[in-house]
Amino acid sequence: MSAALQNLVNQPYKHGFVTNIESDIAPKGLNEDIIRLISSKKNEPEWLLTFRLEAYRRWLNMVEPVWQNVKYPKIDFQNISYYSAPKPKKKLASMDEVDPELLRTFEKLGIPMHERAALAGVAVDVIFDSVSVATTYKEKLAEVGIIFCSISEAVQRYPELIRQYLGTVVPPGDNYYAALNSAVFTDGSFCFIPKGVKCPMDLSTYFRINTEESGQFERTLIVAEEGASVSYLEGCTAPRFDTNQLHAAVVELIALDDADIKYSTVQNWYAGDENGIGGIYNFVTKRGLAKGRNSRISWTQVETGSAITWKYPSCILRGENSVGEFYSVAVTNHHQQADTGTKMIHIGPNTRSTIVSKGISAGQSNSSYRGLVRITPTARNARNYSQCDSMLIGSQCGAHTFPYIQVQNNSAQVEHEASTSKIGEDQLFYFAQRGIDAEEAVSMIINGFCKEVFQQLPLEFAVEATKLLSFKLEGSVG
Amino acid sequence: MINANSKILLEVHDLHATVSGTEILKGVDITVRSGEIHAIMGLNGSGKSTFAKVLAGHPSYEVTRGTLLFDGQDLSALAPEERARAGIFLAFQYPVEIPGVANNQFLRLAYNTVQGQRGEEELDPLEFDDFVREKMKLLKMNPDFLDRSVNEGFSGGEKKRNEILQMALLEPRLALLDETDSGLDIDALRIVANGVNQLSNKDNALILVTHYQRLLDYIAPDYVHVMEAGRIIRTSGKELALALETHGYDWIHTDEQVTETRP
Numbered sequence: 001m002s003a004a005l006q007n008l009v010n011q012p013y014k015h016g017f018v019t020n021i022e023s024d025i026a027p028k029g030l031n032e033d034i035i036r037l038i039s040s041k042k043n044e045p046e047w048l049l050t051f052r053l054e055a056y057r058r059w060l061n062m063v064e065p066v067w068q069n070v071k072y073p074k075i076d077f078q079n080i081s082y083y084s085a086p087k088p089k090k091k092l093a094s095m096d097e098v099d100p101e102l103l104r105t106f107e108k109l110g111i112p113m114h115e116r117a118a119l120a121g122v123a124v125d126v127i128f129d130s131v132s133v134a135t136t137y138k139e140k141l142a143e144v145g146i147i148f149c150s151i152s153e154a155v156q157r158y159p160e161l162i163r164q165y166l167g168t169v170v171p172p173g174d175n176y177y178a179a180l181n182s183a184v185f186t187d188g189s190f191c192f193i194p195k196g197v198k199c200p201m202d203l204s205t206y207f208r209i210n211t212e213e214s215g216q217f218e219r220t221l222i223v224a225e226e227g228a229s230v231s232y233l234e235g236c237t238a239p240r241f242d243t244n245q246l247h248a249a250v251v252e253l254i255a256l257d258d259a260d261i262k263y264s265t266v267q268n269w270y271a272g273d274e275n276g277i278g279g280i281y282n283f284v285t286k287r288g289l290a291k292g293r294n295s296r297i298s299w300t301q302v303e304t305g306s307a308i309t310w311k312y313p314s315c316i317l318r319g320e321n322s323v324g325e326f327y328s329v330a331v332t333n334h335h336q337q338a339d340t341g342t343k344m345i346h347i348g349p350n351t352r353s354t355i356v357s358k359g360i361s362a363g364q365s366n367s368s369y370r371g372l373v374r375i376t377p378t379a380r381n382a383r384n385y386s387q388c389d390s391m392l393i394g395s396q397c398g399a400h401t402f403p404y405i406q407v408q409n410n411s412a413q414v415e416h417e418a419s420t421s422k423i424g425e426d427q428l429f430y431f432a433q434r435g436i437d438a439e440e441a442v443s444m445i446i447n448g449f450c451k452e453v454f455q456q457l458p459l460e461f462a463v464e465a466t467k468l469l470s471f472k473l474e475g476s477v478g
Numbered sequence: 479m480i481n482a483n484s485k486i487l488l489e490v491h492d493l494h495a496t497v498s499g500t501e502i503l504k505g506v507d508i509t510v511r512s513g514e515i516h517a518i519m520g521l522n523g524s525g526k527s528t529f530a531k532v533l534a535g536h537p538s539y540e541v542t543r544g545t546l547l548f549d550g551q552d553l554s555a556l557a558p559e560e561r562a563r564a565g566i567f568l569a570f571q572y573p574v575e576i577p578g579v580a581n582n583q584f585l586r587l588a589y590n591t592v593q594g595q596r597g598e599e600e601l602d603p604l605e606f607d608d609f610v611r612e613k614m615k616l617l618k619m620n621p622d623f624l625d626r627s628v629n630e631g632f633s634g635g636e637k638k639r640n641e642i643l644q645m646a647l648l649e650p651r652l653a654l655l656d657e658t659d660s661g662l663d664i665d666a667l668r669i670v671a672n673g674v675n676q677l678s679n680k681d682n683a684l685i686l687v688t689h690y691q692r693l694l695d696y697i698a699p700d701y702v703h704v705m706e707a708g709r710i711i712r713t714s715g716k717e718l719a720l721a722l723e724t725h726g727y728d729w730i731h732t733d734e735q736v737t738e739t740r741p
Binding site: 421424425426427429430431432433434435436437440444445447448449451 | 534535536537538557558559562563567568570573574576577578579580583584587588591592595627644648
C-alpha cells in the first residue's frame with residue numbers, strides 16, 4: 001500500500017458536525033404510547049394512527065432478518081428516540097425565517113439553499129431530523145398542479161391522496177424495517193404529478209440526521225398520474241457520532257399509464273471512522289410500482305456512505321410494456337458493508353428491465369450485489385438485462401454477487417453479465433509515469449468504471465457524485 | 479550523436495536496488511548526455527528492465543545505495559509522477575490495460591499535466607483531438623484508438639505504438655524504451671523505430687533496453703552497454719551489438735579481443 005494513497009482515503013468526513021438547535025425529543029423506547037405521541041404531535045387523522053398501530057403490532061410478531069451478507073450487533077430498538085423535531089420559534093413563511101443556525105448547517109454542507117435552488121432550478125424540500133423545515137418553489141410547482149411538500153403537510157392538506165396511496169406499494173407488513181417505519185415514520189416527502197404534467201424541474205430533498213441516537217424514519221411517496229413525468233433527487237448526509245444510528249426509510253413510487261418516474265439518490269451518510277466505529281445503518285425499503293401501460297420507473301443510486309447499506313430499490317412491472325431500470329454505484333471503504341441491488345418483478349406482458357450495478361470496495365470493506373429478476377407466468381415476452389461489475393482496491397476487501405433469477409414464462413429473455421476487476425499498483429504506476437498522480441488516476445479509473453451509471457444522473461448530481469467518489473476513495477489504493 | 483560538450487542528462491553511480499529484499503542492481507554506472515542514444519543489452523534477468531523501472535521510480539523497487547542524478551537533480555527524492563513531469567519517460571515492456579478510461583482522455587490528461595508543469599499551454603478536448611491525430615499519423619495509427627479504453631484489447635504491437643505515441647505527445651528529455659521491439663513484426667518495428675528516430679534530437683536522449691540487435695538496425699545507438707548480474711560489464715560502440723548477435727552473450731567472457739578487431 002503506498003503511503004500517498006493511504007492518505008487520500010483517510011481524509012476525515014467533511015459533514016461531521018452537530019448543529020446546536022434545541023430539539024424536541026421523545027423519550028427513548030418504542031411502545032403504543034410513543035406511536036400515539038408521534039401521531040398526536042403531528043395532529044394526524046384517526047385512520048393514520050390505526051395504520052401505525054397495526055404496523056406496530058405486526059412488527060412485534062416479526063423476526064429480524066438474518067440472511068443478509070452484513071454483520072452488526074443486535075439493535076436495541078428500545079434505546080432509540082423515535083421523534084426529534086427542531087423546536088420552531090414560529091411558523092415559517094419563507095426561507096429567511098429559517099433558523100440561521102440551520103442555514104449555516106446547509107452552508108457547511110455546501111448547499112447554500114436559495115442560491116443553489118435558484119441557480120439550479122431545483123426545488124429543495126429540506127428534511128432536518130424528520131421534520132420538513134421549508135419547501136421552496138412550491139408555489140411555482142402549484143401553478144401546474146404539482147404537489148410537493150412534506151408528508152406531514154400532505155396528511156393535513158391532501159388526506160384522501162395519502163390514504164389512497166400510502167402503503168400500497170410497500171405494505172406495512174412487507175418486511176421488518178418497513179413495518180417499523182410504518183409505525184413510527186415522522187416525516188418525509190410527498191410528490192404528486194397530475195395527469196399529463198411533465199414536472200418542469202428536478203425535485204430534490206436533502207436528508208440529514210442530526211441527533212445522536214435518533215432513528216430517522218422518513219416516508220416518501222411519489223405518484224405520477226397518466227402521462228406525467230418527474231425526476232426526483234435525494235441527497236443524504238449525517239454528522240459523525242461514535243454510536244450507530246438507524247435509518248429505516250420507506251420510499252413508494254407509483255406510475256400510472258405512460259407515466260415516468262426517475263428517482264436518483266446520492267447517499268453520503270456518515271460511514272463510521274477508519275476503525276469502523278459509528279456510522280449509519282441504512283436499512284431502507286424502496287419500491288416502485290409501474291402500474292400503468294408504458295409506464296417507467298428508474299432508480300439511480302450512488303451509495304458512498306453509511307456503516308451499512310442494505311437496500312434493494314425495486315420495480316414491480318405490472319403494466320403492459322412497462323419498464324424498470326436500476327443503475328447503481330456502491331462504494332465501500334474502511335469497514336463499511338453494503339448488501340444492495342434490486343428486484344425486478346415482471347408481471348405485465350412485454351415488460352423490460354435493465355440492471356447496471358457497479359460495486360467498488362476498498363480498505364477492509366465488503367460489498368455485495370444481490371438482485372432478483374422474476375418473470376411471472378403472465379409476463380409474456382419479458383426481457384431483462386443485468387450487468388454486475390465489481391472493482392477491488394487493495395487486497396483486504398471483498399466483493400460478492402448474488403443474482404437470483406426466476407423465470408416462469410418461457411418466452412422470457414434474461415441476460416446476466418458479471419465482472420470483477422482490480423485497481424493495481426501497476427495501473428497507478430502507469431498513470432504516474434505519465435505525470436498523473438494517484439488521486440487523479442483513481443478518480444479517472446473509477447469514473448470510467450461508473451460511467452454508465454453517472455450518465456443516468458441529472459447533470460448537477462453527476463458532478464457531485466464524481467467528486468464524492470474521488471474524495472471517498474482518496475488514498476485507498478496501493 | 480556524441481558531443482562531448484553537450485549537457486549531462488543522466489548520471490548514475492554505483493546504483494544498487496532491491497525488490498522484495500532481493501538485490502537486482504549491484505552497482506550500475508552510466509552517464510548519458512543530451513543528444514545521445516544508448517542501448518542496454520543483456521540476458522533475461524540481467525537487471526536491464528529493473529534499471530529502467532528504477533529510473534522511473536517504480537514503487538516495488540528500493541534504491542539501497544548509489545546516486546541517481548537527472549539534470550543534476552537527485553531523482554531518489556522525486557515521486558514517479560514528478561520524475562515524469564521532469565521529463566523522464568518509460569515506454570513499458572508490458573503496458574497495462576485500463577478498462578473504462580478512454581485513450582484520448584488519458585492522453586490529454588497526461589499531456590496537459592506535463593504541459594502545465596512546463597508552464598505551457600494546455601489544450602481543450604477539441605484542440606487536443608487535432609493535435610493527437612497529427613501525432614498518430616507519424617505512427618500510422620488508426621484514430622479509432624482514441625475512443626477505445628487505454629490498451630484494452632490492443633494487440634502487442636498496438637500497445638507498443640500507443641507507448642511511442644505517448645512519447646511523441648510528452649516530448650521527454652530522457653526516454654527509456656523497455657523492450658519496445660519485442661512482439662513487433664518487421665513492419666511494425668520499422669514504423670515504431672522511424673517514429674522514435676523522428677523524435678530524437680540534440681536536446682533529448684534515449685536509452686533502449688533490448689535483447690536483440692534487430693532494433694538497432696533501425697535506431698543506431700552511440701553506445702552499447704552489456705548488463706550482467708546487475709552491473710554494466712562492457713561498454714562500447716554499435717559494433718558491440720553486432721558481435722553479441724554473432725557470438726552470443728557468453729562470448730563476452732571467452733574472448734574479449736574480438737570487439738577491438740571488428741570493423
